[in-house]
Amino acid sequence: MSDIQIDDPVIAKQTPRADFTIDQCWDEYTAEEHEVWDILYHRQIEILADRAAPVFLDGLKRLELSRSGIPDLARLNKALKALTGWEVVMVPHLVPDEVFFDHLANRRFPAGRFIRKRSQLDYLQEPDVFHDIFGHVPMLAYPVFADYMQAYGQGGLRAAKLGRLKNLARLYWYTVEFGLIQTEAGLRIYGAGIVSSAGESRYALEDEKPNRIGFDLERVMRTNYEIDDFQKSYFVIESYEQLFEATQQDFGPIYAQLGEDETAYTSSEVLAKDNLLKL
Secondary structure (H helix, E strand, O other), X not given: OOOOOOOOHHHHOXXXXXXXXXXXXXXXXXXXXXXXXXXXXXXXXHHHOOOEOHHHHHHHHXXXXXXXXXXXXXXXXXXXXXXXXXXXXXXXXXXXXXXXXXXXXXXXEEEEOOOXXXXXXXXXXXXXXXXHHHHHHHHHHOHHHHHHHHHHHHHHHHHHHHOOHHHHHHHHHHHXXXXXXXXXXXXEEOOHHHHOOHHHHHHHHHOOOOEEEEOOHHHHHOEOOOOOOOOOEEEXXXXXXXXXXXXXXXXXXXXXXXXXXXXXXXXXXXXXXXXXXXX
């Protein structure tokens, strides 16, 4: 659960349900909050036109996220459910792991209600409604990725029982949040943490500094990551099917191996066996 104080009176007056959800109360967003969404949206769309994965851009169109203002979940969920059976639920802040996994396992994506201030356009520690809806939800309109997210939630419930949450968290970080995919047009972004960041959208694809490494499940699960800075390494998938298939195997033997050998790699480390991709 988050220790960060969120300045949102609509959240403050609500008592979360047992599953930590609250009402969006869309009609109580202010004009300023809607304008901040529009500023962020138009800035990112311009940056992402030739950087984001086609599936992400298609999801934006299918869900009509180009409409002005913060999306109304009543409308958004109707469209999303029709495509993949997923829905977005509002939460007041980051939720406990077991709650998060249960939502994903049941095709519900938890999104924060609040939106950042104008002074926070370029960086925010706590994920807000822009990061959660703009960054994550377009990918949930694509069936294979939607299935991957549900499988991840189901796997999270098991990982918690086996004490391997840190390994599974790394998988989420390097795919759902900061994943890249190889396309015919070159590397493209699909991770929510990148597509919702103006600076990292450029850095992830164009800067010489970070490593871009071919996806390997165990390698990812052993690699630490950066929380308050741009990533030092990104993992690149060849297809979303590759990602989904990686979650269909029995993780038991992998967790056992990780438990026997707790070797972890730094976020900048390059191994001899890595498939290092060049720009």
